[in-house]
Amino acid sequence: MSMQVILAQALLGLNVGVFYAMLSLGLAVIFGLLNIINFAHGAMYMLGAFIALIGYSFLEQWFGISVQIGFWASLILVPLLVGLLGVTIERLLLRRLYDLDHIYGLLLTFGITLILQGLFSNYFNVSGTPYPGQPESLSGVVDLGFMYFPTYRLFAIVFSLVVCFATWFFIEHTKLGSRLRAGVENPDLTQAFGLNVPLMITLTFAFGAGLAGLAGVLAAPIYSVSPLMGADLIIVVFAVVVIGGMGSIMGAILSGLALGLVEGLTKVFYPPAASTVIFFLMVLVLLFRPAGLFGKEK
Amino acid sequence: MFKHWKQGLVGAVAAATLTLPLAAAGALSDDKIKIGVLSDMSGVYKSLEGPGAVIAAQMAIEDFGGSVMGKPIEIISADHQNKPDIGASTAREWIDAKEVDMITALDNSSVALSVQGLAKDKKIITMNTGAGTTALTEEQCSPYGIHYVYDTHALPVGTATAMVKNGGKRWFFITADYAFGHSLRDNTGAVVESLGGEVVGNVNAPLSTNDFSSYLLQAQSSGADVIGLANAGQDTVNAIKQANQFRIVQSGQKLAGMLVFITDVHSMGLDIAQGLQFTTAFVWNQNDETRAWSERFHERHGAMPTMVHAGVYSAVTHYLEAVKETGTDDSDTVRAKLGEMTLNDMFVKGGKIAPNGSMLHDMYLVEVKKPSESNSEWDLLNVISKIPADQAYISMADTKCSLVN
Numbered sequence: 001m002s003m004q005v006i007l008a009q010a011l012l013g014l015n016v017g018v019f020y021a022m023l024s025l026g027l028a029v030i031f032g033l034l035n036i037i038n039f040a041h042g043a044m045y046m047l048g049a050f051i052a053l054i055g056y057s058f059l060e061q062w063f064g065i066s067v068q069i070g071f072w073a074s075l076i077l078v079p080l081l082v083g084l085l086g087v088t089i090e091r092l093l094l095r096r097l098y099d100l101d102h103i104y105g106l107l108l109t110f111g112i113t114l115i116l117q118g119l120f121s122n123y124f125n126v127s128g129t130p131y132p133g134q135p136e137s138l139s140g141v142v143d144l145g146f147m148y149f150p151t152y153r154l155f156a157i158v159f160s161l162v163v164c165f166a167t168w169f170f171i172e173h174t175k176l177g178s179r180l181r182a183g184v185e186n187p188d189l190t191q192a193f194g195l196n197v198p199l200m201i202t203l204t205f206a207f208g209a210g211l212a213g214l215a216g217v218l219a220a221p222i223y224s225v226s227p228l229m230g231a232d233l234i235i236v237v238f239a240v241v242v243i244g245g246m247g248s249i250m251g252a253i254l255s256g257l258a259l260g261l262v263e264g265l266t267k268v269f270y271p272p273a274a275s276t277v278i279f280f281l282m283v284l285v286l287l288f289r290p291a292g293l294f295g296k297e298k
Numbered sequence: 299m300f301k302h303w304k305q306g307l308v309g310a311v312a313a314a315t316l317t318l319p320l321a322a323a324g325a326l327s328d329d330k331i332k333i334g335v336l337s338d339m340s341g342v343y344k345s346l347e348g349p350g351a352v353i354a355a356q357m358a359i360e361d362f363g364g365s366v367m368g369k370p371i372e373i374i375s376a377d378h379q380n381k382p383d384i385g386a387s388t389a390r391e392w393i394d395a396k397e398v399d400m401i402t403a404l405d406n407s408s409v410a411l412s413v414q415g416l417a418k419d420k421k422i423i424t425m426n427t428g429a430g431t432t433a434l435t436e437e438q439c440s441p442y443g444i445h446y447v448y449d450t451h452a453l454p455v456g457t458a459t460a461m462v463k464n465g466g467k468r469w470f471f472i473t474a475d476y477a478f479g480h481s482l483r484d485n486t487g488a489v490v491e492s493l494g495g496e497v498v499g500n501v502n503a504p505l506s507t508n509d510f511s512s513y514l515l516q517a518q519s520s521g522a523d524v525i526g527l528a529n530a531g532q533d534t535v536n537a538i539k540q541a542n543q544f545r546i547v548q549s550g551q552k553l554a555g556m557l558v559f560i561t562d563v564h565s566m567g568l569d570i571a572q573g574l575q576f577t578t579a580f581v582w583n584q585n586d587e588t589r590a591w592s593e594r595f596h597e598r599h600g601a602m603p604t605m606v607h608a609g610v611y612s613a614v615t616h617y618l619e620a621v622k623e624t625g626t627d628d629s630d631t632v633r634a635k636l637g638e639m640t641l642n643d644m645f646v647k648g649g650k651i652a653p654n655g656s657m658l659h660d661m662y663l664v665e666v667k668k669p670s671e672s673n674s675e676w677d678l679l680n681v682i683s684k685i686p687a688d689q690a691y692i693s694m695a696d697t698k699c700s701l702v703n
Contacts, residue, residue, distance in 0.1 A: 005519040012512050121340070128508060128532065130565075141545055147515070148545040223508040224536070267512045271501055 006268060008147040013264015014257065015153050015222075018160035019215055021256025023233065024240040025164055025249065026211035029171070032247030033184045033204045036094060037102055040109035041237070042230025043116040044082050044209045048216020049131070049225045050120055051078045056133040071133045074217050082213025083206040090205040095198075113231070120227035128224025156218045163214065164253045171249055180204065239282040245295025255293060326627050328397045332372045333359070333614060336388060336413065337403035337428065339377035342506050342532040346559040347405040347428040347606045350599045351375075354607045355402065357595065358614035366622050374398060378409045380505065385409035386416050393420045399627045400425060400617050402610055407431035407478035414443040421629045425617060427609040430530070430557060431481040432692065435656040439699035442629055443655045444636065447579050447609035450478065452690040453556050454486035456577035456663035456683070461524055461554055462493040469495060469554075470522035472513050472537060474529035475502040482556050483528040498522050503529070510537040511544060518546055530557040535565055542570045559604040563678045568669040571678075575665045580605035580645055581679055584662075587644040602676040612645035649687075654699035658687040 023045060030038045054062070055069030055077070069077065089112065097104045138152040171177040183190045183197045191197045216230075223229060240259050244251030259278050266274040273280075285292060335355050337347045352375045359371045374396060378385035385404075392398035393416075401417060404410040405428025417424045418440035426434060426443065430450045434443060469490050473479040479502070487497045499520045501513050514537065517525040525546070527537050534555050541553055555562075558576040582592035582602045591611070595603045603611075620635040621627055641649035641657070649659040664679040672678060694702055 002519065005515065008515045008519075009512055012515065015511075016509075128506075141543070148549070150543045224532075226508070229508075264512065268516070271513075271516075275504075 004146045006265065009264045009268045010261055011144075011147070011149060011264075013261040013267075015157055015260070016263060017257040017260020018157050018164075019219060019233070019256075020237060020240050020260050021164050021253045022160050022215040022218075023212060023237045024244065024252040024256045025167060026208040026215075027237060027241050028244065028247060028249055028252035029167070029211075030205060030208040031241070032249065033180060034201055035098075035102065036105040036109070036205075038109050038205075038208065039106055039234070040089070040112040040116070041208070041212050042232075042234030043113040044086070044212035044230070045216040045219070045233065046120065046227060046230035047085070047116060048078050048082050048213030049220040049229060050124070050216075050227075051081055051213070052133065052217045052220050053129060053131050053225045056131065057129075071135045071217075071221070074133070075214070078217045079210035079214040082216075083210030086206040086209030087202055089209075090202050094205070113234075117227050117231060124225075124227055128226035128229075131220035131225050134221035152221055156222065160215070160218060163211070167211070168249050168253060236278055239278050241292075242282055243278075243285045243292060245292025248292065248294040248296075251292060251294025325625070326367065326369050326621075327399075330370050330372055330397075331366055331400075331618070331621060331627060332374060332396065332398045333617075334389070334392045334396075334398040334401040335373065335375040335403045335610070336378050336385060336392075336401055336409075337375070338380050338405055339375075341380050343380070343405045343428065343530070345561045345565070345601070346531055346604045347403050347610075350595075350601070350603065350607045351403045351427070351610045353599050354595065354603065354610040355614045357598070358611045358618070362615060362618045366618055367625060371618065378404075378406065378413075380406045380409065382408045382412035386412040389413045389416055390420075393417070393422050398422070399629075400614075402426070402613055402617075403428050403606075405429055405606065407433070407481065408476050410434060411438055411477060414438070414440050418442055423617070423629050423633055425613040427606050427613055430478045432485065433477065433481060435652075435654045436692070436698045439654045439697075439701055441655075441701060442633055444613070444633075444651055444657060445655050446613045446657045447605055448557075448577075448661065449656065449691070450482040450485045450556075451692050452579075452661050452685070453482065453577045454489045455690050456661060456685045457554055457556060457575055458486050458489040458526075459493065460575060460663055460682070461552065462490055462495045466524035466552055466554070467495040468498050468522045469524045469526050470498055470517040470520045471500040471526045471528050472510065472517060473500055473502050474533055475504050478530070479505075479528045483526070486526055486528060486556055503533070505529075505533065507533060508536060510540045513537075514541050514544055514546055518544075518549070518551065522551065524552045524554050526554045526556060528556050531559070531562065534558060535562050538566055538574070539570060559606070560602060560676070560678060561604055563666050564601070564676065568667060568672055568678065571666045572668045573666060575663065575682070577661050577685065578605050578664055578679075579659065579661055580608040581662060581664060581681055582608075583677065584681065591644045596676075608645045612641070612643050615643060616641055652691075652694055652697075653702050654692075654694070654697050656691050656697075658691045660687050661685040661690045 027041050030036055052074040055074055059065045059067055134152055138155050140151045141148045142151050180200055183200050187197050240256050244255030263274055266277045335352050337351050338344055339348050355373055376388045400423045402425045404426045407429040410426050410429035414424050423442045426445045427447045432449045432451050434445045471483045473483045501516055503513050527534050555574055555576045563571045583589050592603050620632045624631045624635045636651050646659045649657055651657050663682045665682050667680055
């Protein structure tokens with residue numbers, strides 16, 4: 001096995017890993033701060049990709065608006081739209097379930113997932129529609145010495161890493177972030193200090209959803225946009241969160257990247273195991289370190 | 299209540315015993331002919347068969363006059379979702395409750411094998427236009443199963459032979475991980491090795507993989523001359539597009555699409571697909587006859603026909619002719635008639651349905667045009683050579699079908 005092959009597969013693994021990291025980050029933020037197991041996270045990712053696709057290809061055909069929303073605009077607009085949907089879901093539905101067991105939130109968000117998937121399967125090909133809006137400036141190939149790597153994928157890796165670490169920095173090292181964490185730790189006391197905890201919770205959920213939408217836009221030019229793209233990914237992402245430690249921000253990011261790499265390298269050594277290696281690791285982590293690699297025992 | 303139910307059952311049995319001899323005596327068993335189109339209507343194979351196959355079957359029925367022996371011809375269609383169990387349960391319902399006389403389309407080899415097996419027990423003719431596996435006419439052949447358009451023996455004969463002769467000796471396969479892909483890989487490998495080539499590696503990718511990059515890189519590092527894509531539909535398109543992203547062809551390796559449809563070439567565009575060689579049973583703009591039919595199809599479907607769409611039209615037409623000539627829808631009689639006929643229409647010239655169910659006809663090796671050679675949106679292919687039926691298909695001397703040898 002040459003070094004060249006291993007490096008190439010590792011880079012591809014990292015490519016998958018940044019998507020794991022971005023999605024598990026959103027899940028971890030929502031779980032850590034709101035205690036909700038958000039099953040609709042994959043659907044938000046799918047929705048992000050579809051809004052970008054519709055904005056680029058279908059606005060004129062469907063709505064008679066002769067505007068085309070390009071990739072860069074989507075990168076900003078789509079997370080806002082998906083975040084807005086997050087606000088709606090949190091305010092109208094999830095809010096009523098906070099006093100109940102976690103399982104109710106999980107069931108509700110699972111239902112939302114099925115509705116969104118069904119809706120898009122009705123109008124779009126299940127096997128995927130290509131997103132043609134990849135910007136010209138990112139369409140080339142970079143010669144890395146050991147392989148040719150598409151510029152766009154390189155951009156997706158760097159961009160996602162920046163977003164992940166900015167989020168971590170924001171939550172762990174800024175004043176607003178510390179207030180957010182205080183609101184989680186002791187909502188009543190925090191509210192007594194005059195902070196609007198319900199608003200913080202809504203915005204956190206919206207932020208998590210927006211992050212998933214952003215990952216969807218980034219994924220659209222690489223993979224085909226399909227109603228099931230989120231469902232395919234969400235189970236793996238849950239495993240990533242469990243391995244990283246439920247609620248740990250840095251844990252979600254690092255384990256997302258690491259597991260992408262592990263999956264990529266498994267494809268070199270024993271391809272049939274590539275789709276299961278993450279779950280195998282999850283079982284090991286649950287057996288020997290139930291709180292996850294970066295989680296704190298409670 | 300129970301009594302009524304029992305009476306009804308007795309009545310039904312009596313009615314069934316009454317109609318059975320009638321059918322054998324030469325009439326239509328339920329005063330109509332019903333054709334079932336069972337295809338992938340929403341997944342990876344939607345654009346190569348799917349809703350277009352229903353349109354092709356409708357055109358065949360309309361061109362036939364809409365009725366046979368004064369009785370109406372009906373059509374029924376459903377989505378098998380690429381799942382053998384769903385395909386078989388739909389076919390069972392059609393045969394048992396909806397009086398379907400013939401089932402066509404059946405893309406996806408796993409679905410095709412399960413439905414053909416069921417139809418064999420139920421004595422219903424299947425005219426498979428979409429699946430590839432040779433098992434349909436070899437190990438699992440059926441007296442009622444006809445394989446109409448192409449199979450995994452006919453595909454590599456043209457393409458692999460041409461590529462090995464041009465120096466592509468070392469092959470690496472990316473294989474769709476189910477019956478069709480395995481069958482295609484094995485048959486292609488056999489052709490390559492029989493010509494002095496070598497298979498240096500293989501990787502199985504699940505059906506509807508959307509990221510082929512890691513498989514492509516394995517193929518690249520294997521040092522093979524040719525990367526054989528033993529898959530179809532959206533999988534082939536994704537693999538070829540991504541090979542282009544990773545500059546695989548530019549680095550000196552050749553891609554061989556073992557099963558490529560004109561819709562795939564259209565979706566990739568000539569910039570990406572140019573120079574790709576593959577084997578097909580039908581080229582829409584090959585002559586005036588094919589062009590005239592294809593343009594009618596295009597008007598209704600919005601895309602030019604694949605070989606499978608043209609095959610559905612041809613299969614349904616010949617089935618109806620056999621029913622008309624024998625004056626019955628009895629499967630044994632109609633199948634015997636189909637075996638005697640020489641098939642001629644815009645899709646096939648001088649075709650013969652062999653005892654193992656394989657429809658023997660000429661195939662064509664084609665090459666995707668350069669963008670500068672193309673005159674219109676769908677003007678995509680050049681025919682390089684004709685592969686005669688006796689080379690393309692397994693001969694009756696070599697077949698493993700128990701009905702023959």
